[in-house]
Amino acid sequence: MILINGQWQGGGNKDTFQAAQILKDHLSRSNPVVTAPVCTNEDLIEKERIIGLDELTQQIQAALQILQKEKPTHLMTVGGGCDADTASLAYMNALYQGDLTVIWMDAHGDINSPNESDSHLYYGMPIRALLGECPPISDLLPLPLQPEQLILFGCRDLDQTEKNYISENQITLIPVLEDPGELEKQLTDLIQTKKNRHLYIHLDLDVLDPHEFPHTPLPAPGTGFSAEAILSALHSLKQHNDLVGTGVFEFKYTGSIPAFLKNALDILCV
Template identity: 35%
Template sequence: MYMFIGGRLRMGNRHLNLFYPQWQGGGYELLGGAMELKECYLGDHDFIEIEVLDEDSCPIENGIIGYCSIVNQLKAAWSVIIREEPDTIFTVGGGCDAEIPTVSYLNHKLKGDLAVIWFDAHGDLNTPESSVSKKFHGMPLRALLGDGDAQIIKGVHTPLACSQLIMVGQRSLDEPEQQYIRDNSIEVFTVEKIQESIEPLIDAIGRISRNVYVHIDLDVLDTSEFPFVMVPEPNGLKTQTLSAALKKINGNFNIKGMSLLECMASGKSSSKLLKEIVELGIALESK
């Protein structure tokens, strides 16, 4: 269920570049977007690729579209990660549900000493019961927190605590997600707050941990600057703001993992921000 892209030589830090184009949780278009990222930005970098089914047929099981394929692909990703035993991980996808094996592995490895920064226009906090769409890319964060389908969360050996989580840029939250955030006092930084100053975010991260995982769903961005996303929402972060935030986080903390997710094909137009994200993710190998 996996294959090597290029050869790898490990020295010091054990790093994993993971190409995981899982699309069933959000839509078939995510596969095309992931393949374009691979072709245009990953270049000669060494990645392990998780093979995903290329069949546009996703029946609903257990309240999740494409359930069987998703579970099998998650198992394949978990198998690769456990075998590689990385200290740092850079994941390129694919939908947000590709985060489950990587974040849960790192949280387990670090015994919960990890701050998770969730750059995303959406909450990803639904369960199969609360989700209207039944699309799994709206559920991975809740699964990482230990709630959801029993078969999927079985692989989340050390669930996140809500106190480890900082959400950034959310602009479209379902009512059950809003209630969950309120009930669990999860810290949320609005677009307006981040555009005004990055420093409060840096301070908030510092109160949690020196170790950081950075989740990047590209729909966190303003669609006027980056429209190539599956579920666009208006009034997002400026690309310059996200770039500055990533540099600030990298300069102040130990990034243990990060992701680049939810991209749709753009016709191969070049993006400075995407190049920066890939370079930062690849550079985790030297941390």
């Protein structure tokens, strides 16, 4: 199943909503897609230290209801902001009863609590919600993730609070590596240590080097992964694991869909 979820309020920028519609048109030419409802109201109110909380909770509940009705065992979610993966990943983790390793490919940590966030934007909090530590959003989600299920991949722009949380909870972190062969071996070894039977890949496009792939609303400073390294890693991960869930997020449309993104969508369609 392909779920189009243009949730944009987490970053407060409609670019990702518009990009989701473009990707929906592209994917629906050869695949059936299901679209999650998304509010377009731009007058977002902050509640409980989260901007747009009302819209976010409504949309996450709606996406969960779609998934619980359709009951997919394999799922690709296309956003939208990175936080548009909240309902999808929560659903898949519950479906597989926590027997799931999650590779979160993102230049940012996405792991602040509402109290730790300076911006109060939810796109900096989705992992914390999935871990059950971001009420009231986490209260909507079935079966929280455990820190040992996570592999944070390519983070290069972390807040100090995120660094502290990652260290205190012993969350696996893979820095940017230049050698694709080394990367694939490291991923393989780490997945084996997790001892879960199923795999979920979350791809935030800002994990790529911004000089090679600038098509994101919030490029991170520093050197990211090359497109070649990411595509090679995705292909290897799909080939050697039971890949049950994927997501692609944070695309900014600037007139065309880059070849890298088309290739990534082809690989990640499960």
